[in-house]
Amino acid sequence: GAQTVDRRVDSVCPFCGVGCQITYNVKDEIIVSVEGRDGPANHGRLCVKGRFGFDYAHHPQRLTRPLIRKPGVPKDPALLSHQGDWRDAFREATWEEALDFAAGKLKDLRTCHGDKALAGFGSAKGSNEEAYLFQKLVRTGFGSNNVDHCTRLCHASSVAALLEGVGSGAVSNQVNDVEHAELILVIGSNPTANHPVAATWMKNAAKRGTKIVLADPRVTDLGRHAWRTLQFRPDTDVALLNAMIHTVIEEGLVDQEFVTQRASNFEALKQNIQGYSAEAMAPICGIPAETIREVARAFATSKASMILWGMGISQHVHGTDNARCLIALTSVTGQIGKPGSGLHPLRGQNNVQGASDAGLIPMMYPNYQLVSNPQAHAWFEAFWQTRLDNKPGYTVVEILHKCLAPDSDPHKIRGMYVEGENPAMSDPDLNHARQALCALEHLVVQDIFMTETAWLADVVLPASAWPEKTGTVTNTDRMVQLGRRALNPPGDARPDLWIIQQMAARMGLNWHYPGPEQGVAAVYEEMRQTMAEAIGGITWERLEREGSVTYPCLTPQDPGQPIVFADRFPTADGRVKLVPADIIPASERPDAEFPQVLITGRQLEHWHTGSMTRRSAVLGAIEPMPTASMNSAELRKLGVQPGEPITVRSRRGSVVLTARRDDGTPDGAVFIPFAYYEAAANLLTNPALDPFGKIPEFKYCAVAVSAG
Ligand code: SF4
Numbered sequence: 001g002a003q004t005v006d007r008r009v010d011s012v013c014p015f016c017g018v019g020c021q022i023t024y025n026v027k028d029e030i031i032v033s034v035e036g037r038d039g040p041a042n043h044g045r046l047c048v049k050g051r052f053g054f055d056y057a058h059h060p061q062r063l064t065r066p067l068i069r070k071p072g073v074p075k076d077p078a079l080l081s082h083q084g085d086w087r088d089a090f091r092e093a094t095w096e097e098a099l100d101f102a103a104g105k106l107k108d109l110r111t112c113h114g115d116k117a118l119a120g121f122g123s124a125k126g127s128n129e130e131a132y133l134f135q136k137l138v139r140t141g142f143g144s145n146n147v148d149h150c151t152r153l154c155h156a157s158s159v160a161a162l163l164e165g166v167g168s169g170a171v172s173n174q175v176n177d178v179e180h181a182e183l184i185l186v187i188g189s190n191p192t193a194n195h196p197v198a199a200t201w202m203k204n205a206a207k208r209g210t211k212i213v214l215a216d217p218r219v220t221d222l223g224r225h226a227w228r229t230l231q232f233r234p235d236t237d238v239a240l241l242n243a244m245i246h247t248v249i250e251e252g253l254v255d256q257e258f259v260t261q262r263a264s265n266f267e268a269l270k271q272n273i274q275g276y277s278a279e280a281m282a283p284i285c286g287i288p289a290e291t292i293r294e295v296a297r298a299f300a301t302s303k304a305s306m307i308l309w310g311m312g313i314s315q316h317v318h319g320t321d322n323a324r325c326l327i328a329l330t331s332v333t334g335q336i337g338k339p340g341s342g343l344h345p346l347r348g349q350n351n352v353q354g355a356s357d358a359g360l361i362p363m364m365y366p367n368y369q370l371v372s373n374p375q376a377h378a379w380f381e382a383f384w385q386t387r388l389d390n391k392p393g394y395t396v397v398e399i400l401h402k403c404l405a406p407d408s409d410p411h412k413i414r415g416m417y418v419e420g421e422n423p424a425m426s427d428p429d430l431n432h433a434r435q436a437l438c439a440l441e442h443l444v445v446q447d448i449f450m451t452e453t454a455w456l457a458d459v460v461l462p463a464s465a466w467p468e469k470t471g472t473v474t475n476t477d478r479m480v481q482l483g484r485r486a487l488n489p490p491g492d493a494r495p496d497l498w499i500i501q502q503m504a505a506r507m508g509l510n511w512h513y514p515g516p517e518q519g520v521a522a523v524y525e526e527m528r529q530t531m532a533e534a535i536g537g538i539t540w541e542r543l544e545r546e547g548s549v550t551y552p553c554l555t556p557q558d559p560g561q562p563i564v565f566a567d568r569f570p571t572a573d574g575r576v577k578l579v580p581a582d583i584i585p586a587s588e589r590p591d592a593e594f595p596q597v598l599i600t601g602r603q604l605e606h607w608h609t610g611s612m613t614r615r616s617a618v619l620g621a622i623e624p625m626p627t628a629s630m631n632s633a634e635l636r637k638l639g640v641q642p643g644e645p646i647t648v649r650s651r652r653g654s655v656v657l658t659a660r661r662d663d664g665t666p667d668g669a670v671f672i673p674f675a676y677y678e679a680a681a682n683l684l685t686n687p688a689l690d691p692f693g694k695i696p697e698f699k700y701c702a703v704a705v706s707a708g
Contacts, residue, residue: 119147184205420447
C-alpha cells in the first residue's frame with residue numbers, strides 16, 4: 001500500500017497521447033505500483049498500460065553500459081526475428097570512448113561528404129526538452145534539416161491538412177469536451193484500444209445522450225456504444241466523407257453565416273462535390289445512401305458535433321485528402337469554434353504533439369516556423385547564433401531511401417543518430433528499411449533496450465527510461481504536463497538530455513546548459529522563447545506549481561485556451577480554407593496473386609514496436625504472441641480455426657502468426673498489430689507515401705493469407 005513506500009513521485013503516463021497523470025510508488029529504488037492522479041485528462045483513471053506497464057523500467061535487459069560493435073561483426077537483419085545474444089556483436093565501452101567514437105565519426109562524415117551526409121531521428125517518447133535539443137543538434141551541428149520522428153508515421157497527413165486549412169496542426173477541442181457534444185463522429189480510430197481513457201469520456205457522454213457515430217472498416221469495441229456504426233470498405237474514406245458533404249450542401253444544411261464569414265473556397269468545394277452524391281458513393285463505400293444521409297443530417301443539425309480521428313484517416317496515400325474532407329465537413333456545418341464541436345486528431349505517442357511543436361520535423365523549426373521562410377530562418381540564425389540551412393530536410397521514409405542512394409548522390413545519407421525510435425520495426429517495408437540502416441557507414445542508437453534498430457548500430461548509448469527523468473510532455477489536448485524523476489537510471493545509463501549535450505559538445509557545438517535538473521528547466525525556458533505564441537505564458541515555475549497547463553497560453557495569468565478558433569482561424573486571412581478532395585485509390589490494390597487487404601494497427605496492451613510493453617510482465621501475459629485477426633467467414637474460407645497458424649505474405653515479405661477470430665474485421669481483410677518482432681507486420685507494408693504529409697500507407701496493402 002501507499003503507506004509502506006519510500007516515496008511517491010508525480011509524473012505522466014509514458015504511453016499514449018491521452019496524457020494521464022500518475023504517481024509512481026517507489027520502494028527500495030523499485031517502482032512497486034502506479035496510481036492515477038486527478039489530472040485534467042484522466043481524473044484518476046488509467047488504462048491497463050498506465051496501471052501495470054511500469055516494470056519495463058526494471059527489466060534485466062535494460063542497457064546499462066555504452067556498447068561498440070566488435071570489429072568484423074556484420075550487421076545482420078536476419079538476426080532481428082530471433083534476437084540472439086548481443087554480447088556476440090558488441091563490447092562494452094566507457095562513455096568517453098563511446099561518445100568520442102559516436103560523435104567523432106559523424107563529424108568526419110560531414111567533413112568528408114558535406115552537410116547532407118547526416119540525419120537524425122528524435123523521439124515522441126522523450127520530453128519536449130529532449131526533442132528541442134535534438135533538433136537543435138541536427139540543425140546546428142549536422143548542418144541540415146534532416147531531422148524527423150514518428151509523427152511522420154502517425155498524423156503527418158492530418159497536420160498537413162490542418163496547417164493548410166485552419167492554420168494550426170493541434171486539436172481545436174479537448175477530448176473531454178465530448179461531454180458538450182450532441183454527436184461525435186469517431187472515424188479511423190479505435191479509441192478503446194489506443195486511447196482508452198479518452199474512450200471513457202466518449203462512453204460516458206453516450207450514457208448522457210450524446211450520439212456516437214463510429215465510422216471504420218473495422219467494427220471495434222466502441223461500436224457497442226454507437227448510435228450508428230458505418231463499416232465502410234477500407235480505402236473509401238473520401239467517398240464516404242464527400243457523400244456526407246454533398247448531402248449537407250444538397251439538402252440545404254450548410255451553415256451559411258459561418259461559411260460566408262469564416263470560410264474561403266466554398267464555391268470550389270461545392271463545384272467539386274457534385275459527382276459525390278450519397279447514392280453514387282453508396283456502392284463504393286458499402287454504406288446505404290439513406291444511412292449516409294441520415295448521419296450527415298444529424299451531424300449538421302446537432303447543437304454541437306465533434307470529429308475525433310486516428311491513423312485510419314491519416315495512414316493512406318490520400319491521408320491528407322481524408323483530413324481535408326473532415327475539415328470541410330466541420331466547416332460547412334459550422335461545427336467548430338464552440339464547446340462540443342471541432343476537430344480532434346487523437347495523438348498516438350505521449351509526446352508526439354510536443355515533439356512536433358518543438359521542431360522535431362524536417363520542414364519546420366519550433367512552433368511550425370517554415371525553415372524556408374526567410375524571416376523564420378533569419379530569426380533562428382540569430383537566436384542560435386549560427387548559419388542554418390533554409391531547405392527542408394528529408395522525412396523518415398525519404399531518409400531511409402537516401403541511405404541506399406548511389407555514392408554519387410550528394411544527398412546520400414551516410415551517418416545517423418537515432419534517439420529513442422525503432423525504425424527497424426516501425427517503418428514500412430522493413431526488409432528495405434533494415435537494409436538502409438545496415439548500409440549506413442555509422443549508426444548511433446540511443447535507447448533503453450537493445451531494440452531491433454540498436455542491433456544494427458555501430459554505437460549504442462544507454463539512455464534513461466521515462467521514470468528516470470524530469471521533463472515536460474504535451475498531450476493530445478495541448479496540455480503541457482510535467483513528469484518528475486522517480487528513480488536513477490540503472491548502471492551507467494544516463495539521462496537523454498545529458499547524452500545529447502555530450503554529442504553536441506563533440507560535434508563542436510558550444511552549448512552551456514546547467515547540470516541535470518536545472519538543465520531541463522533551462523532548455524525548457526529556451527524552447528519557450530521560440531514558441532511564444534503557444535507556450536509563452538507557461539513558465540517552468542508554473543509547470544512545477546500547476547503540473548498541467550493548456551496552450552495557447554500567452555501570459556503567466558492566462559489560464560490557457562481549451563477551445564480555439566472561436567472567432568478567427570490562425571491562417572493568413574483568418575478564415576478556414578476549404579480544400580476539395582477527389583478519390584485516389586490505394587497505391588497497391590488486391591489482385592489474383594495477393595487477394596486480401598492488410599490493415600495494421602495496435603492493440604490495448606502493447607505499445608507501438610513493443611520495446612517497453614512486451615517487457616512488462618502483466619501486459620506480456622495478457623497478449624503474449626503475434627496474432628492476425630479475420631472474420632469467421634474469412635477463416636472458414638481458409639479452413640483455419642482460431643488459434644491455428646497462418647502465413648501472411650505481401651510483395652515485400654512474409655510472416656507467420658496465430659489466427660484470431662474477430663468478426664469486426666471486414667470481409668477480405670486481415671488485421672495485424674505491429675508490436676511483434678517475431679512476426680513484424682511492417683515486413684509486409686507498402687512504403688508508398690502521401691504526397692503532402694509523406695506518411696506511408698500502413699492501413700492498406702495487398703496480401704495473400706494461407707493456412708499453416
Ligand atoms: Fe497511459 Fe494512455 Fe492508458 Fe492513460 S490512456 S493510462 S495515457 S496509455
